[in-house]
Amino acid sequence: MRNLRIGSGAGYSGDRIDPAVELAQKGSISHLVFECLAERTIALAQKARLLDPDSGYDPLLEERMEAVLGLCARNGVRIISNMGGANPLAAARKTREIARRLGLSGLRVAAVTGDDVTAIVRGGGFTICEDGSPVESLADRMVSANAYVGAEPIVEALQQKADVILTGRVADPSLFLAPLIHEFGWSASDWNLLGKGTVVGHLLECAGQVTGGYFADPGYKDVPNLAHLGFPIAEVAEDGSAMITKVEGSGGFVTRATCSEQLLYEIQDPTAYLTPDVTADFSQVVFDEIGPDRIRVSGARGRPRPNTLKASIGVQDGYVGEGQISYAGPGARQRAELAREILAERLRHHALQELRFDLIGINSIHGDRLSRTVHEPHEVRLRVAGRSQSQRVAAFIPREVEALYTNGPAGGGGVTGSTRETIAILSTLIPRESVVPAIHIEEV
Amino acid sequence: MILREIAHARTGDKGSLVTISLIAYRREDYALLEERITAERVSEHFAGLLVAPVQRYSLPSLGALNFVLQRPLAQSVTRSLALDAHGKCLGSALLAMQI
Numbered sequence: 001m002r003n004l005r006i007g008s009g010a011g012y013s014g015d016r017i018d019p020a021v022e023l024a025q026k027g028s029i030s031h032l033v034f035e036c037l038a039e040r041t042i043a044l045a046q047k048a049r050l051l052d053p054d055s056g057y058d059p060l061l062e063e064r065m066e067a068v069l070g071l072c073a074r075n076g077v078r079i080i081s082n083m084g085g086a087n088p089l090a091a092a093r094k095t096r097e098i099a100r101r102l103g104l105s106g107l108r109v110a111a112v113t114g115d116d117v118t119a120i121v122r123g124g125g126f127t128i129c130e131d132g133s134p135v136e137s138l139a140d141r142m143v144s145a146n147a148y149v150g151a152e153p154i155v156e157a158l159q160q161k162a163d164v165i166l167t168g169r170v171a172d173p174s175l176f177l178a179p180l181i182h183e184f185g186w187s188a189s190d191w192n193l194l195g196k197g198t199v200v201g202h203l204l205e206c207a208g209q210v211t212g213g214y215f216a217d218p219g220y221k222d223v224p225n226l227a228h229l230g231f232p233i234a235e236v237a238e239d240g241s242a243m244i245t246k247v248e249g250s251g252g253f254v255t256r257a258t259c260s261e262q263l264l265y266e267i268q269d270p271t272a273y274l275t276p277d278v279t280a281d282f283s284q285v286v287f288d289e290i291g292p293d294r295i296r297v298s299g300a301r302g303r304p305r306p307n308t309l310k311a312s313i314g315v316q317d318g319y320v321g322e323g324q325i326s327y328a329g330p331g332a333r334q335r336a337e338l339a340r341e342i343l344a345e346r347l348r349h350h351a352l353q354e355l356r357f358d359l360i361g362i363n364s365i366h367g368d369r370l371s372r373t374v375h376e377p378h379e380v381r382l383r384v385a386g387r388s389q390s391q392r393v394a395a396f397i398p399r400e401v402e403a404l405y406t407n408g409p410a411g412g413g414g415v416t417g418s419t420r421e422t423i424a425i426l427s428t429l430i431p432r433e434s435v436v437p438a439i440h441i442e443e444v
Numbered sequence: 445m446i447l448r449e450i451a452h453a454r455t456g457d458k459g460s461l462v463t464i465s466l467i468a469y470r471r472e473d474y475a476l477l478e479e480r481i482t483a484e485r486v487s488e489h490f491a492g493l494l495v496a497p498v499q500r501y502s503l504p505s506l507g508a509l510n511f512v513l514q515r516p517l518a519q520s521v522t523r524s525l526a527l528d529a530h531g532k533c534l535g536s537a538l539l540a541m542q543i
Contacts, residue, residue, distance in 0.1 A: 214454065270510060
């Protein structure tokens with residue numbers, strides 16, 4: 001039976017690049033997938049593109065391509081990534097430019113477009129999933145809308161012999177499912193096979209999170225060589241059975257426990273994981289260790305795909321101002337609390353929609369009730385964050401924190417502050433037919 | 445004994461939802477998790493942080509439970525003013541629960 005080896009070269013936009021190079025060099029893989037697009041990233045990228053029509057793709061695209069393009073061309077590895085962000089066409093042009101600069105030729109770089117549904121969603125009478133209100137109520141606060149596209153257009157790009165495929169918003173597992181559908185000729189309605197392929201995609205989409213990243217807990221879960229964590233490889237057979245592994249000698253490990261954590265990561269009902277391709281059922285998945293760093297995955301199934309596609313809507317959400325200051329030594333906590341009182345009074349009259357104080361080291365993560373501690377800490381860091389529709393008002397927060405140097409309690413130090421524009425993400429469901437992906441090929 | 449002695453956890457997020465997987469180190473401890481770590485107890489553990497009862501899904505073939513927690517809409521990943529806007533540290537707080 002034929003096997004396909006797919007590598008995962010990134011689990012988020014800013015991920016390490018050297019593990020991807022290692023995969024391209026030593027992974028004996030046929031496809032290298034980079035998942036780089038978080039929920040909010042594309043809305044920020046859409047805004048960047050409004051200012052500069054050649055921008056809007058992943059900020060590390062150039063660095064990644066320079067690192068892996070030559071190796072992949074030499075080793076016959078095809079690259080699939082959502083690094084196109086809000087501008088897959090510009091990403092493809094940039095990749096062509098890099099390929100030429102590297103002296104490569106004969107490469108086909110595809111851009112997959114069509115996920116931008118801003119115009120459709122803006123006036124389409126759609127409903128916001130989170131609170132049931134009409135999309136129209138967002139008015140000009142709505143920045144963008146991007147639909148989660150499935151594997152189909154990537155499969156088509158592979159059929160058009162693309163060596164590099166750059167997409168915008170695509171469901172993460174679909175990036176991995178596409179080469180399986182293409183190479184094995186899986187039917188778009190063989191739900192069980194698509195379910196199996198989707199589980200493989202889900203296990204790989206966060207890269208290092210299945211090879212021992214985000215896992216270590218000293219004394220309980222010790223992971224070897226995390227500084228040189230290897231990224232995962234899935235070896236998938238034509239019948240959908242799969243094995244998760246990594247490059248021999250790389251850091252980390254692949255175990256039943258790492259696979260179990262990643263299988264359930266960000267999953268709600270494990271019997272119904274919805275993607276544009278299939279309703280996947282993870283509930284009967286079993287992991288078996290067939291060797292060191294070799295975990296067999298079986299038992300995934302699938303049912304028909306949903307009729308609607310999810311679209312993420314980027315919404316302007318005002319400005320967040322933040323400031324922090326530290327206190328240490330005897331009475332650190334009391335001085336931080338006094339600083340908090342002063343700030344609450346100073347900020348009371350400003351037009352802030354929300355304001356939040358935390359004592360880092362005391363209660364900032366889980367609040368007072370879950371954070372009960374008996375000892376007095378040597379150091380405490382006060383943090384204040386607030387939101388305003390006005391940038392000028394939000395900026396008062398870091399200013400007031402800085403003013404504590406000369407106007408606040410004794411011994412404050414290490415002030416940091418920032419004011420940033422925020423984009424919130426809401427979602428809506430749109431008919432599948434309203435999304436029409438297109439493929440554009442750049443020849444090198 | 446606290447949960448950390450027999451199980452490990454990973455936290456994920458989707459908007460204002462937080463998901464926590466709880467996985468028994470040893471298969472034979474799964475029954476204890478299933479019996480003791482009910483949705484009600486987890487709701488109680490995180491009281492004040494959530495706006496709806498916790499949902500629990502059982503995965504006996506993995507020896508795992510999966511919890512879905514609903515935070516206030518204003519505390520979704522992209523809106524929250526919290527230091528840990530994702531809620532990624534919540535799973536570690538679950539491991540502090542007595543069993």
